[in-house]
Amino acid sequence: MKILLFFHGGSKNRGCEAIVRSGIPIIKKYIPHAEISLLSQDFESDKNMPGITNLFDDSRVEIKKYSFEWFVSLLNLKLFGNENYAIRINYQKIFKHIPTHDVFLSIGGDNYCYGEQPWLYEVDRQIKKAGKKLILWGASIGSEDLSPAKVTDLKSFDLLLVRETLTFQNLTEKGIQNVKLCADGAFTMEKEELPLPEGWQEGNTIGFNYSPLVYKRNKASKEASIQLIQYILDTTTMTVALTPHVMIQGNNDNEILEEFYHHFKSSNRVILLPDTLNAIQYKGYIARMRFFIGARTHATIAAYSNNVPTMVLGYSVKSKGIAKDIFGTERLVLGINEIADTQKLIQKFDELVSDEAALREILSKQIPHIQSMSYKAGEYLAKIV
Numbered sequence: 001m002k003i004l005l006f007f008h009g010g011s012k013n014r015g016c017e018a019i020v021r022s023g024i025p026i027i028k029k030y031i032p033h034a035e036i037s038l039l040s041q042d043f044e045s046d047k048n049m050p051g052i053t054n055l056f057d058d059s060r061v062e063i064k065k066y067s068f069e070w071f072v073s074l075l076n077l078k079l080f081g082n083e084n085y086a087i088r089i090n091y092q093k094i095f096k097h098i099p100t101h102d103v104f105l106s107i108g109g110d111n112y113c114y115g116e117q118p119w120l121y122e123v124d125r126q127i128k129k130a131g132k133k134l135i136l137w138g139a140s141i142g143s144e145d146l147s148p149a150k151v152t153d154l155k156s157f158d159l160l161l162v163r164e165t166l167t168f169q170n171l172t173e174k175g176i177q178n179v180k181l182c183a184d185g186a187f188t189m190e191k192e193e194l195p196l197p198e199g200w201q202e203g204n205t206i207g208f209n210y211s212p213l214v215y216k217r218n219k220a221s222k223e224a225s226i227q228l229i230q231y232i233l234d235t236t237t238m239t240v241a242l243t244p245h246v247m248i249q250g251n252n253d254n255e256i257l258e259e260f261y262h263h264f265k266s267s268n269r270v271i272l273l274p275d276t277l278n279a280i281q282y283k284g285y286i287a288r289m290r291f292f293i294g295a296r297t298h299a300t301i302a303a304y305s306n307n308v309p310t311m312v313l314g315y316s317v318k319s320k321g322i323a324k325d326i327f328g329t330e331r332l333v334l335g336i337n338e339i340a341d342t343q344k345l346i347q348k349f350d351e352l353v354s355d356e357a358a359l360r361e362i363l364s365k366q367i368p369h370i371q372s373m374s375y376k377a378g379e380y381l382a383k384i385v
Helices: 014-028 068-080 084-090 116-129 148-155 166-172 212-217 222-235 253-267 281-288 297-302 317-326 342-354 354-384
Strands: 003-008 035-040 054-057 101-108 133-139 159-162 179-181 205-208 240-242 270-272 291-294 311-314
Touching: 003 014, 003 116, 003 222, 014 035, 014 281, 014 297, 054 166, 054 270, 068 084, 084 116, 101 116, 116 133, 116 148, 133 354, 159 166, 159 354, 166 179, 166 317, 179 342, 179 354, 212 253, 222 240, 222 253, 222 342, 240 253, 253 270, 253 311, 281 297, 291 297, 297 311, 297 317, 297 354, 311 342, 317 354
Parallel strands: 003 035, 003 101, 035 054, 101 133, 133 159, 159 179, 205 240, 205 291, 240 270, 291 311
Antiparallel strands: none
16 A cells, blocks of 8 residues: 655654654554655655655645746636646646555645645645545644535545644534544654753753744734743753754744844853754653743643653644643633733743643553544554555
């Protein structure tokens, strides 16, 4: 059986890397003889991905202005309001693999959270038109994202594997039947422990992750985050380890965290982890932190899965749903408007510290269950292929 993982943005986003790294062994556990190939929009970043049979380039093919394809695309758009011809040109590197694979796993877990995207629907249509199995792997989708066109597309899938209960509820309430609840595979991902950097306090280091995505959605959150770090330095003895997790041009955690580092460098209690580590190496550092505060979902999953009490600078259904599945409530998850409120951040940080023992106890009990739910994805997949 030939399985193709597609809509992977590349491993400069360590969360995307974590989905692939963890997904492959989960699939192999239940379908041992599967040939698993990966289509990557950033081929170079995935050259060392373990466990795949083939790595294929999925960079977009641009339509040259005034070319034959350009005129045909323009006519289709102007006369019929139809983008499908252009989409088939842009995404031809996906389409050419349809005849040679049996099962297609759409692994861009957030792809359905960004408004109408006709290219998604056309790729899915062509896969199903060819009689292939189509699965959405580890997705999160908010109720506000579920347009009629998107619901129709999702109903065409053979299986929707969603990673938290809020998305499960959102889809089932729309009458979508082909949905199964699991958990993000990254909860099961291995970790690699590198030597600790200078300034790291064993048992007394707090990780901090902040992203340009959060900054763009609420610019005031940057100053509030700086004030929170200052509060941590003023009221505790902890070292703050700034932890990047996405290094994509235009969406690079490291660039904004470098600003934080230089702001606090003179304190001698703030360190910046390198931006060259892979997902399992970041997880190795996060696992040895006392606390973690993060905006990137898979950085917080790395913390949760190692029983590290975590505060989430949340901005989507996934962070809320994951916390709800662990704690029963959206515990220590702050919405996009709340994270600009310095006092709210400080209040939640104080709660994080005061509830440290209780949070660790809940995590130690719940994470094995969450990890078993991660493996459910492989079990459900095996039953339909």
